[in-house]
């Protein structure tokens with residue numbers, strides 16, 4: 534029996550795919566089709582397939598041509614598969630000529646002529662793109678613009694801010710200082726205005742029927758935040774809290790391992806996020822334009838705390854050193870959370886520096902994520918016996934922003950919320966920021 538194997542993404546299965554599968558099958562007696570997983574596609578730069586892995590598998594299955602379907606998950610898997618299944622022929626379309634010659638060592642490699650005039654990219658392009666407008670002028674808007682270029686099906690078209698800004702990335706975009714003018718032209722907005730405006734900007738966008746991706750915190754109180762989620766649900770719109778760390782594959786995996794008992798019962802979470810880059814402690818800096826340390830860092834730092842221990846903490850205390858109390862700018866804040874079964878600490882600072890690591894301690898061992906943990910591609914499981922230690926690496930592109938945009942675009946398209954940050958966590962973040970603003974349970978450092 535001659536075994537043939539072929540691989541592909543098979544997004545929006547089309548005539549070109551079917552013809553390839555038929556010819557692949559005709560090369561032998563048994564055809565194995567490898568469908569690429571969403572994670573693997575991410576690392577190959579194919580991002581935002583219209584269909585999920587399950588849908589793509591179902592479509593290949595429905596052709597009735599494949600004898601067996603497998604999932605392709607990692608670099609180097611092809612060699613493993615060829616050996617494992619005793620494959621005689623590897624085949625793909627002629628768009629890959631030369632690329633897989635190295636497999637000749639293991640089996641015969643055949644490139645089949647590609648069917649002219651059709652591709653998944655074209656089928657996807659027939660759908661209208663999601664038009665996104667940017668709200669605000671925070672420095673990281675340029676990252677968002679650059680990252681959006683990797684995502685199929687979205688385009689950034691304009692900016693609403695008090696000043697146009699001089700970054701080259703925004704030069705070609707439509708600019709307005711009238712919010713309604715931007716809302717008129719877009720399907721969705723990404724809000725990066727100063728945190729005190731998030732609530733108003735989000736509300737106005739939702740009322741105008743636009744989807745919203747908003748930097749955290751979305752509001753300054755649980756009630757306001759909940760009100761916005763309710764409004765979004767009522768209007769059948771997507772509202773997503775933008776915390777890019779949630780979309781890092783390594784972060785997702787370490788969370789699963791922590792929850793899956795790999796380090797025993799969890800007793801503490803310590804998350805540190807600091808940066809001096811914003812220069813809030815430099816004399817003469819205009820602090821009215823700056824985010825404070827709490828808004829700038831605490832949403833990301835609190836994410837692992839709430840995702841591991843939940844949001845029902847028994848108590849919390851803030852220890853804060855203010856840079857400018859009147860303007861609510863903290864140079865450094867430490868928040869201690871107390872839970873029935875453990876404790877958590879987040880330390881955030883824009884006017885102090887510390888090691889930006891994440892440590893999750895358990896009864897059997899701990900998870901160590903080196904700085905800067907919030908954009909990590911690497912972590913370690915560490916035990917008493919160092920020989921048991923394990924290291925994990927997962928490719929992270931674009932600090933997670935790219936995958937966050939994909940989740941947002943997919944949510945808008947499907948009408949289902951696909952956020953990795955739950956509504957409850959988003960509301961609890963707003964609550965904590967609100968309590969900080971109200972100086973509730975705060976010890977001030979001099």
Ligand code: CTP
Pocket residue numbers: 540541542543544549550553624625626627628629646647648649650651652653654655
């Ligand atoms: N293929 C083909 N003829 C086409 C399109 C694809 O023979 N018109 C083949 C590819 O060469 C590959 C397989 O079908 O062996 C799966 O291709 P895939 O990358 O999933 O689809 P494309 O349509 O090429 O996707 P994209 O436009 O995203 O590159």
